[in-house]
Amino acid sequence: MDSFNYFSPTEFVFGDGRESEVGALAKKYGAGRVLVHYGSGSAVKSGLIDRVTRSLDEAGLKYTLLGGVQPNPRDTLVYKGIELCRKENIDFILAVGGGSVIDSSKAIAAGVCYDGDLWDFYCGKAQIQKALPVGTVLTIAASGSEGSSSSVITKQDGMVKRGTHSDLIRPKFSVLDPRLTFTLPAYQTACGATDIMAHVFERYFTNTKEVEITDRLCEAVLITMVKETPIAVKQPGNYGARANIMWAGTIAHNDIVGVGRSQDWNSHGIEHELSGLYDCAHGAGLAVVMPAWMQYVYKHDVMRFAQMATRVFGCQMDFENPESTALEGIHAFRKFLHGIGMPINFAQLGAKEEDIPTLAGNMAEKYTTRGFVKLTRDDVRRILTIAAHAEI
Amino acid sequence: MDSFNYFSPTEFVFGDGRESEVGALAKKYGAGRVLVHYGSGSAVKSGLIDRVTRSLDEAGLKYTLLGGVQPNPRDTLVYKGIELCRKENIDFILAVGGGSVIDSSKAIAAGVCYDGDLWDFYCGKAQIQKALPVGTVLTIAASGSEGSSSSVITKQDGMVKRGTHSDLIRPKFSVLDPRLTFTLPAYQTACGATDIMAHVFERYFTNTKEVEITDRLCEAVLITMVKETPIAVKQPGNYGARANIMWAGTIAHNDIVGVGRSQDWNSHGIEHELSGLYDCAHGAGLAVVMPAWMQYVYKHDVMRFAQMATRVFGCQMDFENPESTALEGIHAFRKFLHGIGMPINFAQLGAKEEDIPTLAGNMAEKYTTRGFVKLTRDDVRRILTIAAHAEI
Numbered sequence: 059m060d061s062f063n064y065f066s067p068t069e070f071v072f073g074d075g076r077e078s079e080v081g082a083l084a085k086k087y088g089a090g091r092v093l094v095h096y097g098s099g100s101a102v103k104s105g106l107i108d109r110v111t112r113s114l115d116e117a118g119l120k121y122t123l124l125g126g127v128q129p130n131p132r133d134t135l136v137y138k139g140i141e142l143c144r145k146e147n148i149d150f151i152l153a154v155g156g157g158s159v160i161d162s163s164k165a166i167a168a169g170v171c172y173d174g175d176l177w178d179f180y181c182g183k184a185q186i187q188k189a190l191p192v193g194t195v196l197t198i199a200a201s202g203s204e205g206s207s208s209s210v211i212t213k214q215d216g217m218v219k220r221g222t223h224s225d226l227i228r229p230k231f232s233v234l235d236p237r238l239t240f241t242l243p244a245y246q247t248a249c250g251a252t253d254i255m256a257h258v259f260e261r262y263f264t265n266t267k268e269v270e271i272t273d274r275l276c277e278a279v280l281i282t283m284v285k286e287t288p289i290a291v292k293q294p295g296n297y298g299a300r301a302n303i304m305w306a307g308t309i310a311h312n313d314i315v316g317v318g319r320s321q322d323w324n325s326h327g328i329e330h331e332l333s334g335l336y337d338c339a340h341g342a343g344l345a346v347v348m349p350a351w352m353q354y355v356y357k358h359d360v361m362r363f364a365q366m367a368t369r370v371f372g373c374q375m376d377f378e379n380p381e382s383t384a385l386e387g388i389h390a391f392r393k394f395l396h397g398i399g400m401p402i403n404f405a406q407l408g409a410k411e412e413d414i415p416t417l418a419g420n421m422a423e424k425y426t427t428r429g430f431v432k433l434t435r436d437d438v439r440r441i442l443t444i445a446a447h448a449e450i
Numbered sequence: 451m452d453s454f455n456y457f458s459p460t461e462f463v464f465g466d467g468r469e470s471e472v473g474a475l476a477k478k479y480g481a482g483r484v485l486v487h488y489g490s491g492s493a494v495k496s497g498l499i500d501r502v503t504r505s506l507d508e509a510g511l512k513y514t515l516l517g518g519v520q521p522n523p524r525d526t527l528v529y530k531g532i533e534l535c536r537k538e539n540i541d542f543i544l545a546v547g548g549g550s551v552i553d554s555s556k557a558i559a560a561g562v563c564y565d566g567d568l569w570d571f572y573c574g575k576a577q578i579q580k581a582l583p584v585g586t587v588l589t590i591a592a593s594g595s596e597g598s599s600s601s602v603i604t605k606q607d608g609m610v611k612r613g614t615h616s617d618l619i620r621p622k623f624s625v626l627d628p629r630l631t632f633t634l635p636a637y638q639t640a641c642g643a644t645d646i647m648a649h650v651f652e653r654y655f656t657n658t659k660e661v662e663i664t665d666r667l668c669e670a671v672l673i674t675m676v677k678e679t680p681i682a683v684k685q686p687g688n689y690g691a692r693a694n695i696m697w698a699g700t701i702a703h704n705d706i707v708g709v710g711r712s713q714d715w716n717s718h719g720i721e722h723e724l725s726g727l728y729d730c731a732h733g734a735g736l737a738v739v740m741p742a743w744m745q746y747v748y749k750h751d752v753m754r755f756a757q758m759a760t761r762v763f764g765c766q767m768d769f770e771n772p773e774s775t776a777l778e779g780i781h782a783f784r785k786f787l788h789g790i791g792m793p794i795n796f797a798q799l800g801a802k803e804e805d806i807p808t809l810a811g812n813m814a815e816k817y818t819t820r821g822f823v824k825l826t827r828d829d830v831r832r833i834l835t836i837a838a839h840a841e842i
Contacts, residue, residue: 059689059694065461067457067459070454073453073454073710074453270674271698278670279663282662305664306663318464318693318697
């Protein structure tokens with residue numbers, strides 16, 4: 059096990075109807091004037107924004123609304139948010155939505171406190187030194203952004219998708235009400251679940267030895283997702299399934315299951331190019347990329363893939379031929395993704411094979427220089443070619 | 451799944467040699483003048499206290515030393531610590547040791563800020579409203595106190611052992627260096643491991659339904675302990691085993707595996723009477739009590755015990771007779787405890803059957819009024835009678 063620091067100070071407030079506490083929570087964490095940041099009209103139509111602002115009113119807090127966050131959130135709205143916060147003397151950002159809204163809120167929180175260009179944090183030119191406090195009311199289990207130190211946004215000009223990290227943008231609190239996810243369409247539910255599983259797999263495939271505790275914790279989250287996702291896809295109002303997925307989604311990305319081990323974020327890196335170029339859902343892109351990545355790299359550590367196959371997907375270990383078990387596990391993963399309605403190849407995603415050189419060429423440098431298996435751009439092209447033609 | 455709040459703001463600093471950072475960490479969390487609280491001479495003899503004070507010196511912090519914490523830490527030393535802190539204007543408590551030292555440090559931290567009698571917090575008369583910040587350097591994986599909100603101390607007068615909880619006494623940081631546990635004797639290593647497993651079992655046996663994620667996380671920790679403990683007992687200098695156990699011990703008790711489900715702390719409650727009366731190690735007492743408790747209550751939910759048997763101890767599920775699988779799992783647990791050198795009955799623990807009425811009579815009320823199975827004092831007597839005569 060490697061040395062590590064683990065710090066997850068977010069207060070998680072989990073359960074049915076708990077968004078009614080958001081005013082008191084914001085106040086507890088120092089809010090005076092709140093920016094309520096959200097996405098599409100659904101948060102308004104469902105009455106959630108009303109309930110949230112009522113709670114802020116009850117706590118005696120002033121607020122300004124800023125909606126319109128898109129999936130793959132754009133820098134353009136972030137700049138608008140920064141300007142608005144400065145104009146209105148906002149001192150707290152409340153994200154009401156999923157990963158896109160939360161990531162955008164984190165970007166605003168850091169941008170308000172920075173004199174330079176916000177994109178500096180995302181292209182690696184600067185480190186976040188200060189940020190306004192952020193709170194969240196989560197409406198989709200997926201990104202884990204409600205408990206993470208990361209934020210990913212997309213530069214409208216050129217559709218470049220990049221991420222940044224800082225403990226300073228970790229949410230002070232996150233309200234997790236599984237009931238808020240009942241209205242999610244099956245496709246979005248499945249995209250979120252795929253993202254959650256990918257967050258665990260990116261940690262699971264490691265070169266670090268003697269990591270039994272985090273291996274087992276990773277497997278615990280994955281087994282849960284394999285069981286609960288098909289239930290939530292078929293029965294959107296199943297509280298138990300939604301609750302299990304929601305807590306799994308937070309744990310999958312606050313790093314409790316990933317500390318002390320080298321990680322691999324190359325599938326995420328490849329996917330960012332897909333959703334950057336095609337504006338597809340991140341989870342859908344991952345469903346196409348990740349099994350292809352597995353097929354391409356599994357020989358690097360056949361036994362680790364066999365372990366995944368047996369422990370997560372319940373495959374029988376073939377002791378004479380572990381490689382066949384490893385491949386069976388990868389196949390089981392892709393079959394699972396197909397079963398919950400995810401695309402598994404380029405055609406189903408709406409991607410084009412002729413774009414592969416562009417996609418591989420654009421991929422951020424950091425993803426090709428580290429990980430379980432280091433990848434050249436040629437490797438990335440081959441992975442994308444496998445992804446393009448995948449079948450179950 | 452039930453509603454819950456989860457809050458674990460402690461910064462964990464994990465790895466070989468990381469105690470050299472303790473001065474900088476204490477300073478980061480506001481220390482000016484530190485009480486360095488520790489236990490027996492071993493922390494001095496090993497040179498650990500020297501390394502810690504050197505780090506405090508380097509950070510420019512003043513400090514006062516207070517050693518002598520015993521296992522089952524006494525209120526008498528806590529009162530002495532409170533007095534010392536007031537006299538020396540201490541503003542930060544640094545615990546260097548295991549659960550006893552950390553719990554004692556938390557008691558001092560709360561006591562310094564309280565005008566009444568410290569015991570008020572432990573007998574339920576008062577709630578902690580304020581406490582000095584606490585940091586820890588952990589020397590044994592066991593209590594989970596390095597990441598928990600709880601503190602258990604023993605009143606010298608009458609040897610009454612009681613606990614209290616508050617987010618205000620959660621450590622600001624905890625340094626976890628697996629190498630510091632290399633010198634632990636096999637018996638103490640096994641006692642610590644038993645305590646860790648008990649912390650998980652007390653959460654695992656629940657009446658709450660649809661808790662797949664926390665079930666699986668609990669099992670992840672238990673499976674790890676079953677694998678790693680015998681290695682650490684036989685090879686005290688095995689870094690990998692010590693590291694896995696250390697992180698498992700923290701996770702077992704910071705509640706990440708126990709949120710959203712009813713819990714059962716009755717085995718802990720019964721054990722507190724044993725270690726209160728005989729001053730035995732907490733883990734040793736648990737090794738005697740917990741399998742006996744399981745034998746007494748398993749019929750309440752046979753399938754849950756069969757689940758434990760198959761998933762944690764690798765028993766084959768007997769689908770025609772799940773009860774036999776449940777019993778096989780309990781037997782496997784006791785056999786495991788025996789195998790790592792734990793006592794499994796009264797004679798081996800040094801307890802006396804004639805004390806059973808006293809032990810059951812003294813048990814704190816809260817343990818008999820809630821849990822997986824509510825227990826009358828007569829139930830407790832029967833559990834202790836099973837424990838008295840247990841064999842493998």
